[in-house]
Amino acid sequence: MKKIEAIIQPFKLEEVKEALKAIGIDGMTITEVRGHGRQKGHKEVYRGQEYTVDLLPKVKIEMVVPTPRAEEVIRRLADAARTGKIGDGKIFVYDVAEAIRIRNDDRGEAAL
Amino acid sequence: MHRLFSLLSLTAAAALAQTAAPDKIAALEGAVASAQTSGDNAWLLTSSALVLMMTGPGLALFYGGLVRKKNVLGTMMQSFIMMAWVTVLWALAGYSLAFGEGNAFIGDLRYLFLNGVGADPNGDYAATIPQQTFMVFQLMFAIITPGLITGAFAERMKFSALLLFTTLWLFIVYLPMAHMVWGKGGLLNAFLGGQFRCFDFAGGTVVHITSGISALVCALYLGKRKGFGVEPMKPHSLVLSFIGACLLWVGWFGFNAGSALGSGALASSAFVATHFGAAAAALGWLAAEWLHNGKPSVLGGISGAVAGLVAITPASGFVKPMPALIIGAAAGFVCYAMVVIVKSKVGYDDSLDAFGVHGVGGTLGALLTGVFATNEVNNALKDSAGKPLPLGLVDGNAGQIVDQAIGVGIALALGIVGTLIILKICDIVMGVRVGVEDEISGLDLTQHGEEGYNLES
Numbered sequence: 001m002k003k004i005e006a007i008i009q010p011f012k013l014e015e016v017k018e019a020l021k022a023i024g025i026d027g028m029t030i031t032e033v034r035g036h037g038r039q040k041g042h043k044e045v046y047r048g049q050e051y052t053v054d055l056l057p058k059v060k061i062e063m064v065v066p067t068p069r070a071e072e073v074i075r076r077l078a079d080a081a082r083t084g085k086i087g088d089g090k091i092f093v094y095d096v097a098e099a100i101r102i103r104n105d106d107r108g109e110a111a112l
Numbered sequence: 113m114h115r116l117f118s119l120l121s122l123t124a125a126a127a128l129a130q131t132a133a134p135d136k137i138a139a140l141e142g143a144v145a146s147a148q149t150s151g152d153n154a155w156l157l158t159s160s161a162l163v164l165m166m167t168g169p170g171l172a173l174f175y176g177g178l179v180r181k182k183n184v185l186g187t188m189m190q191s192f193i194m195m196a197w198v199t200v201l202w203a204l205a206g207y208s209l210a211f212g213e214g215n216a217f218i219g220d221l222r223y224l225f226l227n228g229v230g231a232d233p234n235g236d237y238a239a240t241i242p243q244q245t246f247m248v249f250q251l252m253f254a255i256i257t258p259g260l261i262t263g264a265f266a267e268r269m270k271f272s273a274l275l276l277f278t279t280l281w282l283f284i285v286y287l288p289m290a291h292m293v294w295g296k297g298g299l300l301n302a303f304l305g306g307q308f309r310c311f312d313f314a315g316g317t318v319v320h321i322t323s324g325i326s327a328l329v330c331a332l333y334l335g336k337r338k339g340f341g342v343e344p345m346k347p348h349s350l351v352l353s354f355i356g357a358c359l360l361w362v363g364w365f366g367f368n369a370g371s372a373l374g375s376g377a378l379a380s381s382a383f384v385a386t387h388f389g390a391a392a393a394a395l396g397w398l399a400a401e402w403l404h405n406g407k408p409s410v411l412g413g414i415s416g417a418v419a420g421l422v423a424i425t426p427a428s429g430f431v432k433p434m435p436a437l438i439i440g441a442a443a444g445f446v447c448y449a450m451v452v453i454v455k456s457k458v459g460y461d462d463s464l465d466a467f468g469v470h471g472v473g474g475t476l477g478a479l480l481t482g483v484f485a486t487n488e489v490n491n492a493l494k495d496s497a498g499k500p501l502p503l504g505l506v507d508g509n510a511g512q513i514v515d516q517a518i519g520v521g522i523a524l525a526l527g528i529v530g531t532l533i534i535l536k537i538c539d540i541v542m543g544v545r546v547g548v549e550d551e552i553s554g555l556d557l558t559q560h561g562e563e564g565y566n567l568e569s
Contacts, residue, residue, distance in 0.1 A: 044346065046411055047465060048452030051344050 001096040001109060002070040006061045007035065008081040008089040013059050019080035020063075025073055027112065028063040039087035058089060064096050066109050145240070149233075152240040152374045156249055159370025163252035166363035167259050168192050173356025174418070175263050178464050181348040182554025183267045184564035190262035190274055194255045197275060201282055202251045209283070210250065210290040211237065216299040216307065219291045223247075236296045236304060238373040249370060250290075257286055257319045263464030264327030265334050265544075268551055271559040273544040277534055285326060285530040289318050289523060300519050303492055309512070310519030311485050311503065313382065314371035316426025316478040317523040324471020325527035327462060333535045334544060336461035338551050345463075350411055357414035361390055364421045368428035381489050382428040386421065389428070389440035393420020396444020404452070412448070419447035419469045423477030430485035430503060439480045443473045475520050482516035 008016060013030070020026070034055040041054030065073050074091055082088055101111040172191035179187045198206070203226055212219035213236075223229050226247065234243040258278045262269070269277075292298040293312050300310035300317070312318060337345065347353060368386040372379035397416025398408040423443035424436055431439070451468035462468060485504030487493070493501040502509040538544045545551075550558035557563060 045405055045407070045409065046347055047415065048405070048456055049345070051346055 001064055001099060001112070002067050003062065003064045003094040003096045004070065004073055004077070004091060005094070006077055006081065006089065006091045007033065007058050008061065009083065009087065010057055010059045012081045012083070012088075013061075016061065016077055016080045019076045020073065023072060023076055025063065025065065025069075028061055031060040031062070033058050033060045037087075037090065056087070064099055064112055066112065148240050148374075149242075152238075152376075153242065153245055155375035155379065156238075156241050156245045156370060156373065159366035160245070160249040160252050162363045162366025163249070163370065164195065164255065166360050166367065167252075167256045168195050170356050170359035170363050171256060171259050173352045174360060174414075175266065175353075175356070175464050177349040177352030177354070177356060178263075178347040179266050180345060180554070181565060182556055182563075184348065184352075184556065185562060186271070186555025186559050187262070187266055189271070189560060190266075190269070191259045193271075193275070194259045194278065197278060198255045198258065198282060199251060201279060202247075202254055206254060206282060206287055207247050207250065209287040210254075211247075211295050213296040214291065216297060217292060218288050219295050237294075240374055246373070249373075250294075253315055253319055253367070254282065254286060254290070257315075257323045258282065260319070260323040260466055260470050261327045261330060263466035264331040264462045266463040267337050267555065268334060268545050270542065270544060270546050271555070273538045273542050276538050276541060277544070280534040280537060281326065281531065284534060285322055285526055286318070289322050289526055292522065293318050293519065300522065302515075308518045309493075309515045310478075311430055311481050311512070311516065312426045312478065312519060313429035313481075314368045314425045316422070316474045316481065317519045320422045320425060320470040320474025321478065321520060321523040322527045324467045324469070324474055325524050326531040327466030328460070328471060329528055329531040330535065331460050331462040331467065333532070337463060338548060340461045341459075347411065354410060354414055357418055361417055361421065364390070364425075367421075368425060372429060378429055378490060381432075384433050385428045385431055385436035386424055388433050388436040389420045389424025389443070390417045391420070392437040392440030393417060393423065393444035393447075396420070396441040397448045398444075400445050400448040401452075404448075415451070415465070415469065416444040416448070419443045419473040422470050422473035423447075423480070425474070426478045427481040427484060430481060430490050432484075432486065432489055435480075435484035435506070439477060439484065442480065443476055446476055447473050475524075478516050478520050479513060482513035485512065 020028070035058055036054050036056055039056065041052055041056060044051045044053055070093060074093065078091060098107065099111040100107055168191055172188040175191065176184045176188040205221070205224055207226065207229065208221050208223035209219045212222040214220035229243050229247050231242045231244065233239050233241055234246060238246045258281055262274070292300045293310065294301060296304045298304065298306050300306050300308050302309040302311055310317065364386055365383055369379045369383035372382050394413050394417040397412050397419065401412040402408040420440035420443045423439050427436070427439055447469055450472045451465045455462060455468055481504065483505045486507050487500035487503050490503065491500035493503065495501055504512045535544060546555065546558060
């Protein structure tokens with residue numbers, strides 16, 4: 001099993017969800033996060049006080065999928081989330097040791 | 113014969129009319145007076161409610177949105193508590209000390225505990241409304257004035273110290289100033305036997321200069337917020353501030369047009385001047401910001417509107433619409449320069465710009481009142497022959513600017529000296545500033561034991 005963690009532009013969330021649903025992936029966890037990579041922040045001015053805001057709002061998607069499906073999910077996700085501009089985000093992939101469904105103690109891929 | 117008969121009946125009718133006349137005229141006079149009282153009283157009660165709305169929720173939202181979210185409730189409470197605490201002080205002795213006929217500087221105790229303040233009008237101040245209405249209208253001004261100061265020490269003042277500060281400030285600064293400008297026999301009262309003829313229609317000196325200069329003293333005395341200039345201190349919700357500022361704008365119609373103390377033409381004139389001043393100042397601030405900084409901001413627009421409302425306050429019952437536009441535009445530019453350029457150069461932490469907007473806008477407005485006041489708008493001042501006296505420079509009375517400056521000077525001096533003494537007393541008794549850890553945690557938790565936003569609950 002692989003855990004796929006993607007940090008994307010918030011306005012791309014719906015497209016990503018649709019793209020994943022189209023290939024049968026509908027389990028995921030979404031978090032609103034702030035951060036930045038190479039994208040520069042912006043300037044805000046309040047009554048002359050200048051603030052540089054470099055932590056920008058992003059959405060983090062986390063999901064665990066069977067290993068054979070990981071590459072397809074990553075490809076679909078990246079295609080849907082891409083604008084081609086700086087700030088599109090990143091995808092990280094991890095190995096998952098175990099998955100347990102709390103309701104009935106299913107283990108492994110059966111729990112996904 | 114016929115003619116004789118008609119002559120006779122005419123004489124009889126005249127005789128009848130003569131006996132009926134005094135009664136009838138008295139009845140008519142009574143009806144007219146009662147109608148005027150109804151009209152004036154309706155407007156003054158409405159105005160009183162509008163001015164209270166300026167403090168809560170107007171000012172509370174305006175200031176509350178400008179602070180960080182850990183201080184939103186503490187900041188709102190600093191406005192709200194005035195609505196309760198100042199009311200009690202006003203009822204016990206405040207009204208009497210402001211409006212009792214005392215000496216040139218302070219009123220006497222004739223209205224202590226509101227003794228004698230009832231349905232009968234007080235002819236010296238407002239002959240057509242119950243004195244009780246006049247009393248409660250003036251109370252609303254006493255409520256918002258210390259509320260305005262709280263913008264200077266936002267996010268770092270102890271709540272207990274605020275209560276003591278407000279109490280002392282009301283008695284040492286506000287009541288003397290209100291008496292001097294508006295009380296019978298007050299030193300600066302242009303209409304009721306004052307030595308200096310200072311025009312302050314709705315509180316440019318009494319409300320805005322005193323609160324503004326006291327705010328500056330507070331900001332300097334308490335010092336900067338922890339992390340000022342290092343960590344971000346962005347307004348946590350300009351949406352709240354926007355709603356608050358718009359409520360202030362609406363409430364200000366009660367503040368200024370209500371100060372006509374009647375519902376006639378002078379109230380209309382003050383209403384129009386108020387609105388025009390606010391509009392021009394919003395545009396003035398936005399234009400200055402756009403030129404200087406590249407973007408017209410919402411915070412700039414609403415700050416400008418408030419600055420314009422402040423500046424037009426003393427002038428509102430004396431100036432025509434075009435000068436109101438000029439005063440407003442000037443306030444927008446000058447207050448922008450003060451808040452954005454001067455403040456950052458000097459480096460004090462007047463957190464929500466109580467001085468930059470109220471102190472500076474109030475002073476500008478008081479001085480420009482001396483320029484633009486005209487007896488075409490307000491003819492209450494007459495010479496012995498009953499001819500209206502010239503008011504400001506536009507009427508040919510350049511000396512009025514000096515009288516206005518005297519009013520400004522007294523307000524500034526009283527505000528500085530009074531506030532310094534009061535802060536010293538508060539500091540000795542309980543300490544004015546919260547501890548560093550409390551300041552980091554925020555006023556909401558440390559002063560009130562609650563949080564403004566519990567989104568997870």
